[in-house]
Amino acid sequence: MARRCEYDPAFQWLTGLQEVNYHTLADFRVEKQKELDELFTQVLAALSKEGLITLEQVMQDGTKIKAQASSRSYLQEETIREHLERARRRVAEMGDPRNDESSPKAKQAQARARREQQERLEGALEELEKWQARKSGEKAKKETRVSTSDPQARVMKHPDQGFALSYNAQISTDAAHGLIVGVAVTQEANDMAQLLPAVDRVEQRLQKKPQQMVADSGYTTRENIEKMAGREVDFLGTMRHEDVPRGANLPNRFPPSAFLYQPERNRCVCPEGKVLLPQARRKVGAGMTYHIYEARLEDCRSCPRKPECCPDNKKNGRSVAQLEESPVVMAFRKKMAREEVQERYRRRGRIVEFCHAWIKSKLGLRQFHVRGLKKVQAEMLWACLTYNLQFWIRLSRLRTTPAVT
Numbered sequence: 482m483a484r485r486c487e488y489d490p491a492f493q494w495l496t497g498l499q500e501v502n503y504h505t506l507a508d509f510r511v512e513k514q515k516e517l518d519e520l521f522t523q524v525l526a527a528l529s530k531e532g533l534i535t536l537e538q539v540m541q542d543g544t545k546i547k548a549q550a551s552s553r554s555y556l557q558e559e560t561i562r563e564h565l566e567r568a569r570r571r572v573a574e575m576g577d578p579r580n581d582e583s584s585p586k587a588k589q590a591q592a593r594a595r596r597e598q599q600e601r602l603e604g605a606l607e608e609l610e611k612w613q614a615r616k617s618g619e620k621a622k623k624e625t626r627v628s629t630s631d632p633q634a635r636v637m638k639h640p641d642q643g644f645a646l647s648y649n650a651q652i653s654t655d656a657a658h659g660l661i662v663g664v665a666v667t668q669e670a671n672d673m674a675q676l677l678p679a680v681d682r683v684e685q686r687l688q689k690k691p692q693q694m695v696a697d698s699g700y701t702t703r704e705n706i707e708k709m710a711g712r713e714v715d716f717l718g719t720m721r722h723e724d725v726p727r728g729a730n731l732p733n734r735f736p737p738s739a740f741l742y743q744p745e746r747n748r749c750v751c752p753e754g755k756v757l758l759p760q761a762r763r764k765v766g767a768g769m770t771y772h773i774y775e776a777r778l779e780d781c782r783s784c785p786r787k788p789e790c791c792p793d794n795k796k797n798g799r800s801v802a803q804l805e806e807s808p809v810v811m812a813f814r815k816k817m818a819r820e821e822v823q824e825r826y827r828r829r830g831r832i833v834e835f836c837h838a839w840i841k842s843k844l845g846l847r848q849f850h851v852r853g854l855k856k857v858q859a860e861m862l863w864a865c866l867t868y869n870l871q872f873w874i875r876l877s878r879l880r881t882t883p884a885v886t
């Protein structure tokens with residue numbers, strides 16, 4: 482772009498024949514975040530006015546984008562301190578006349594490089610301390626590592642099962658025309674805590690709440706289901722398989738669904754009509770409690786269906802685990818079991834993954850070109866703005882081009 486500013490009339494017209502060099506462009510890319518953010522909001526307002534954004538259904542998804550940092554720069558505290566000590570020594574030596582052999586320009590460049598290296602290492606140490614504060618146990622703290630090139634990047638798992646220093650880019654896409662209505666970059670590898678902030682971002686930009694949010698299992702926690710209901714935003718998601726207490730629901734047995742659960746009477750009834758009474762409660766996660774029900778040993782011993790139900794039970798009758806759910810989560814499960822809701826949910830992959838793939842393949846944003854959370858946020862915002870503008874142009878053309886008869 483800097484080169485084209487020298488000879489291309491279109492670029493020269495845009496710059497008003499001013500010289501725009503690489504450094505000016507690079508600084509502009511990350512320093513004008515507030516203005517860029519405002520521009521992104523203005524574009525969304527215009528798209529909304531044209532009816533291209535409806536917020537009837539918003540798809541949420543995250544994608545991991547590699548940071549501008551090599552795995553060799555990923556170091557523990559001890560090593561960073563050693564490097565920092567060495568860098569400080571080098572900076573201190575700079576004033577020594579015995580080292581004054583190079584030209585003034587070279588000396589200046591060297592001094593700047595040494596100071597920058599020292600600052601980078603000090604920044605890495607600061608970030609490492611923040612990261613350590615979130616860990617418990619001396620061993621975990623000692624083993625904490627950060628990258629000295631981009632200390633704010635975190636190691637994240639990618640779809641190819643590989644791990645790399647990365648950021649998690651969260652994108653909200655309006656289903657009406659696949660336009661991006663919200664974007665953020667986080668250091669959190671997990672998507673779990675990103676759903677509510679995404680709703681806030683969309684609402685803040687468009688002064689309107691999404692009617693329906695759609696997200697995958699990474700976002701579908703009980704807490705999020707409850708909170709979305711509290712915010713009066715319809716939520717479609719899929720719950721992950723949950724661990725059931727050991728021994729309660731083993732394979733090759735009647736599944737728990739074969740037992741009639743009667744929560745109001747706190748009991749289960751087996752396929753043979755025998756009653757299973759409560760034996761224990763087990764908390765297996767945040768807000769999750771399993772109630773274990775067990776049949777009487779005498780009932781099972783004489784039961785003709787014992788081989789299909791609990792062939793190995795010698796001392797106890799058959800037991801099953803039933804999960805205690807809040808009414809909101811139960812309503813969510815019931816809703817998600819409906820075929821038409823599943824159909825709406827399945828649109829998510831097509832819309833949101835297209836948007837991620839476009840940004841990665843067309844704009845080549847598989848790895849950030851800048852370092853630090855604030856800068857990568859700006860780079861991501863540029864990418865999403867470009868995406869929206871390109872699709873706006875495309876949609877406008879489609880609307881103005883008469884159909885071929």
Ligand code: SF4
Nearest residue numbers: 751781784787790799
């Ligand atoms: S084995 Fe026990 S729990 Fe299973 S069907 Fe027979 S009586 Fe019911």
